[in-house]
Amino acid sequence: MSLYLRRRLLLTVPVLLGVSTLVFLFVHLIPGDPVEVMLGEQALATDKEALRRNLGLDRPLHLQYVGFIKGLLTGTLGRSLFTDEPVGETLLRHLGPTALLAGASLLIALAFALPLGILAALRQGSLLDRGAILLALTGVAIPNFVLGPLLILAFSIGLGWTPVSGAEGPSHLILPALTLGTAMAGILSRMIRSSLLETLGEEYLRTARAKGLPERAVILRHALRTSLIPVITVVGLQAGGLLSGALITETIFAWPGLGRLTIQAINSRDYPLVQGAVLFIALGYVAVNLVTDLLYARADPRIRLR
Amino acid sequence: MPARTRESGFGRARVGIVAGVATLLALLVVASAAPWLAPAPPSTVALADGLKGPSAHHPLGQDRLGRDILARIFYGARASLLVGGLTVTLSAGIGLLFGGISGFVGGRLDDSLMRLTEILQAFPGILLAIAFSAILGPSLTNVVVALSLIGWVGYARLTRGQVLLARELPYVEAAQSLGASAPRILVGHIAPNILAPLLVEASFGMAGAIVGEASLSFLGLGVQPPTPSWGSMLNEARAYLMVAPHLLLFPGLAIALVVLGLNLLGDGLRDWLDVR
Numbered sequence: 230m231s232l233y234l235r236r237r238l239l240l241t242v243p244v245l246l247g248v249s250t251l252v253f254l255f256v257h258l259i260p261g262d263p264v265e266v267m268l269g270e271q272a273l274a275t276d277k278e279a280l281r282r283n284l285g286l287d288r289p290l291h292l293q294y295v296g297f298i299k300g301l302l303t304g305t306l307g308r309s310l311f312t313d314e315p316v317g318e319t320l321l322r323h324l325g326p327t328a329l330l331a332g333a334s335l336l337i338a339l340a341f342a343l344p345l346g347i348l349a350a351l352r353q354g355s356l357l358d359r360g361a362i363l364l365a366l367t368g369v370a371i372p373n374f375v376l377g378p379l380l381i382l383a384f385s386i387g388l389g390w391t392p393v394s395g396a397e398g399p400s401h402l403i404l405p406a407l408t409l410g411t412a413m414a415g416i417l418s419r420m421i422r423s424s425l426l427e428t429l430g431e432e433y434l435r436t437a438r439a440k441g442l443p444e445r446a447v448i449l450r451h452a453l454r455t456s457l458i459p460v461i462t463v464v465g466l467q468a469g470g471l472l473s474g475a476l477i478t479e480t481i482f483a484w485p486g487l488g489r490l491t492i493q494a495i496n497s498r499d500y501p502l503v504q505g506a507v508l509f510i511a512l513g514y515v516a517v518n519l520v521t522d523l524l525y526a527r528a529d530p531r532i533r534l535r
Numbered sequence: 536m537p538a539r540t541r542e543s544g545f546g547r548a549r550v551g552i553v554a555g556v557a558t559l560l561a562l563l564v565v566a567s568a569a570p571w572l573a574p575a576p577p578s579t580v581a582l583a584d585g586l587k588g589p590s591a592h593h594p595l596g597q598d599r600l601g602r603d604i605l606a607r608i609f610y611g612a613r614a615s616l617l618v619g620g621l622t623v624t625l626s627a628g629i630g631l632l633f634g635g636i637s638g639f640v641g642g643r644l645d646d647s648l649m650r651l652t653e654i655l656q657a658f659p660g661i662l663l664a665i666a667f668s669a670i671l672g673p674s675l676t677n678v679v680v681a682l683s684l685i686g687w688v689g690y691a692r693l694t695r696g697q698v699l700l701a702r703e704l705p706y707v708e709a710a711q712s713l714g715a716s717a718p719r720i721l722v723g724h725i726a727p728n729i730l731a732p733l734l735v736e737a738s739f740g741m742a743g744a745i746v747g748e749a750s751l752s753f754l755g756l757g758v759q760p761p762t763p764s765w766g767s768m769l770n771e772a773r774a775y776l777m778v779a780p781h782l783l784l785f786p787g788l789a790i791a792l793v794v795l796g797l798n799l800l801g802d803g804l805r806d807w808l809d810v811r
Binding site: 243251472477 | 650651653654655657658659660661662665666669670672742746749750753754766769770772773776777780783784787790791792794795798799
C-alpha cells in the first residue's frame with residue numbers, strides 16, 4: 230500500500246504546479262483593472278499609481294508569479310483587494326458552508342439512489358425499473374439553475390415550507406442540497422442498478438445460493454458489496470462535480486460558500502481572492518480524486534498490488 | 536458462462552436513439568425555422584404587457600419587456616444548437632488531433648500532453664469556462680471557444696487510448712510493415728475504430744455544451760442581450776418567480792427536454808454500438 234500511496238502522491242506534484250500556474254495566468258489575463266475597480270474611474274492618476282505599487286501590481290508579470298508561488302509554498306495567498314482580509318482566512322470561513330452543502334447533497338443523493346438502484350436491479354424490466362430509470366434520467370437532465378428556482382417556486386413560494394435563500398438555519402439547507410443532490414442521485418442510481426445487475430450474474434452468487442444462504446444475505450452481503458466498488462469511483466468523481474454545481478447553486482440560494490464567493494470575486498476582479506478560491510477548488514478536486522483512488526485501492530486488492 | 540443479465544442490442548437502444556434523433560431534429564427545425572414558427576418577433580417590446588401569462592397571441596406568455604416567450608425560446612434554440620454543434624466539432628477536432636499524436640508518437644510528448652489533460656481536469660469544467668469567458672469577454676463565439684478549450688480533453692484521452700489499443704492490432708502492424716505513413720494509418724485504420732465511442736461522447740458532449748452555454752448566459756457571461764438564450768431567460772426569470780412563474784417554466788422545460796433527448800441518444804448509441 231505504501232508504495233502505491235507514494236507513487237500516487239508523487240503524481241499529484243506536477244499537476245498541482247500546473248494548476249497553480251494556470252490559475253495565476255487566468256487571473257492576470259482577465260481584462261479589467263482592479264485598481265480602477267477599487268478607486269473608481271475618476272480617481273487621480275497618482276493615487277492609482279500609489280495603490281498599484283502598494284499592491285505589487287506594478288511589478289513585471291514573472292516577478293509577480295515568483296511571488297505568488299513563494300507565497301503558496303509558505304501558505305500565504307495575499308489579501309483581498311476589497312476587505313483587506315487574508316485570502317486564506319476568507320476561504321476557510323466559506324469552506325464550512327460549502328462542505329456542509331456538499332455533504333448534505335451527497336447524503337440526499339445516496340438516500341435516493343441506493344434504494345432506487347437496488348430495487349430497479351432486483352425487479353429488472355418491471356414497471357418499477359422503468360419508472361426508476363425515467364426518474365433518474367430526468368434528474369440528470371434538469372440543470373441546477375432550473376431545478377433550484379423550481380424548488381423555490383414549489384416549496385418556498387407555493388407551500389411556504391422553506392425559506393427562499395440565505396443560511397440562517399438548518400431549514401435553509403434543504404433546497405440547495407436537494408438542488409445539488411438530484412443530478413447525482415440520478416447518476417448514482419443508474420450506476421448502482423447496472424453494477425448490481427452485472428454482479429447478479431456472477432457464479433459466486435450461485436455458489437452462495439447453492440450453499441443455502443437466504444436470498445437477503447446473498448444480495449446484501451455478497452452481491453451489493455462487490456457491486457458498490459465501481460460506485461465509489463463515481464461518488465468520488467461526482468463529489469468533484471458537486472463543487473462545480475456549488476458555483477451556481479450557491480449563487481441561486483445566496484448560500485455563503487466558496488462557490489458564491491468565487492463568482493463574486495470574479496465579478497469584482499478581486500485578483501488575490503479569485504486566485505485563492507480557484508486554487509482552493511482545484512485542490513479540493515485533486516484531493517477528492519486522490520482519496521477516491523486510495524479508497525478504490527483499499528476496496529480492490531488487485532489495484533494496489535499492480 | 537455466467538448468465539448474461541446486461542441488456543443489449545438495438546431493441547432497448549432503439550427507444551433512446553429515436554428519442555434522441557427526434558430531439559435533435561426538433562431543435563434543428565425550431566432553430567432554422569424560428570422566423571416562420573414564432574408567433575411574434577423575439578425582440579418586439581410591449582412594456583404595457585410585461586410579465587403577462589399565456590394568451591391567444593402569446594401562447595407561452597410575455598417577459599418583463601412584453602416580448603413573446605415562445606419566440607424567444609425558438610430563437611434561443613439557435614444559440615443552443617450553434618454552441619452545442621460548434622463546441623462538439625471543435626472539441627472533437629482538437630481532441631482527435633492531440634490524442635492521435637499523443638498516442639502515436641508516445642514518449643515525452645505523450646507524457647506532457649497527458650499531464651496537461653490531468654491539469655485541465657483538476658478544475659471543475661464550469662469554473663474553467665467561467666474563467667475563459669471572463670478573459671475573452673462575453674459573446675457566443677467566446678462561449679464556444681471557452682467550452683472547447685475544456686471539451687477537447689475527453690476526446691483526446693479517448694483517442695489516445697484507442698490509438699494505443701489499435702497499434703497492437705495485427706492489421707495495423709501489417710499496414711505499418713507495408714510502409715503506410717503514420718497519418719494514413721491514423722485516418723484509414725485507426726479512425727474507424729474510434730467512431731463508435733466518439734459518437735457516444737459527442738452526444739453527451741453536446742448536452743454538456745448546451746448546459747454550459749445556458750450556465751454561462753445564466754451568469755451573464757454568455758450570449759449577450761438582446762440575443763435570446765435559454766440561460767439568460769432563466770436568469771431573468773428568477774426576479775419574477777412569484778408573479779410570473781411562466782418565465783421559468785417554459786425555457787426550463789426546453790433545456791431539460793433537449794438535455795434528456797441527447798442523453799438518451801448517448802445511452803442508446805452506447806448500448807447499440809456496445810461501447811464500454
